[in-house]
Amino acid sequence: xxxxxxxxxxxxxxxxxxxxxxxxxxxxxxxxxxxxxxxxxxxxxxxxxxxxxxxxxxxxxxxxxxxxxxxxxxxxxxxxxxxxxxxxxxxxxxxxxxxxxxxxxxxxxxxxxxxxxxxxxxxxxxxxxxxxxxxxxxxxxxxxxxxxxxxxxxxxxxxxxxxxxxxxxxxxxxxxxxxxxxxxxxxxxxxxxxxxxxxxxxxxxxxxxxxxxxxxxxxxxxxxxxxxxxxxxxxxxxxxxxxxxxxxxxxxxxx
Ligand code: SF4
Numbered sequence: 001x002x003x004x005x006x007x008x009x010x011x012x013x014x015x016x017x018x019x020x021x022x023x024x025x026x027x028x029x030x031x032x033x034x035x036x037x038x039x040x041x042x043x044x045x046x047x048x049x050x051x052x053x054x055x056x057x058x059x060x061x062x063x064x065x066x067x068x069x070x071x072x073x074x075x076x077x078x079x080x081x082x083x084x085x086x087x088x089x090x091x092x093x094x095x096x097x098x099x100x101x102x103x104x105x106x107x108x109x110x111x112x113x114x115x116x117x118x119x120x121x122x123x124x125x126x127x128x129x130x131x132x133x134x135x136x137x138x139x140x141x142x143x144x145x146x147x148x149x150x151x152x153x154x155x156x157x158x159x160x161x162x163x164x165x166x167x168x169x170x171x172x173x174x175x176x177x178x179x180x181x182x183x184x185x186x187x188x189x190x191x192x193x194x195x196x197x198x199x200x201x202x203x204x205x206x207x208x209x210x211x212x213x214x215x216x217x218x219x220x221x222x223x224x225x226x227x228x229x230x231x232x233x234x235x236x237x238x239x240x241x242x243x244x245x246x247x248x249x250x251x252x253x254x255x
Contacts, residue, residue: 051081125171165208
């Protein structure tokens, strides 16, 4: 044993959870689809090696904010291996998080691009890309226990959960049911806020930043900014703006 071995935790629940997620094959339809997309690829990315596996959460595991999306994008997270990375949804999301001070840069292109989140962790209800972005009820049931585990691990510090889209909103309720807390069936209303306990944490609903929503004006940058401003207002001491890194902010590619 080296001198440093004694400093390594024998059992890190986050690492153990991530290892289980990365090897998960509970949903045969999604396993087949994620691997098919990774093999066939989109023409623009044909030289790339797709991730093609379940996508674990990303960000600050000690954070006070948990963001819950729907599922990896076919040529976004299923290609890059990081939540909301490499597609139009991610471009919209991380630009907003940068404006709100939760991200150190406004773009999210690939796992090695230097993106860091402060005080925030991003995950999804379903970790494998579903055909047409529509997981079945059984697939959601199969995957949501991972979300419950993440909530449990973050709970000591957790102040705000932001659910991106109705499926994520319902997924949070399912996750809390697994943790033994029955939440009301609150209406899904953009920017609505609900208390999960007498003193929080709070659940905020938001339209999903899908291209379908952002290009039709259903979700504008101003509407999205209001969500993150609410989040900041709920944190007793909002995190300082992350230091600017030496990153070239070229226009994000929208696929
Ligand atoms: S969607 Fe979730 S439960 Fe289903 S195979 Fe992927 S990681 Fe496993």
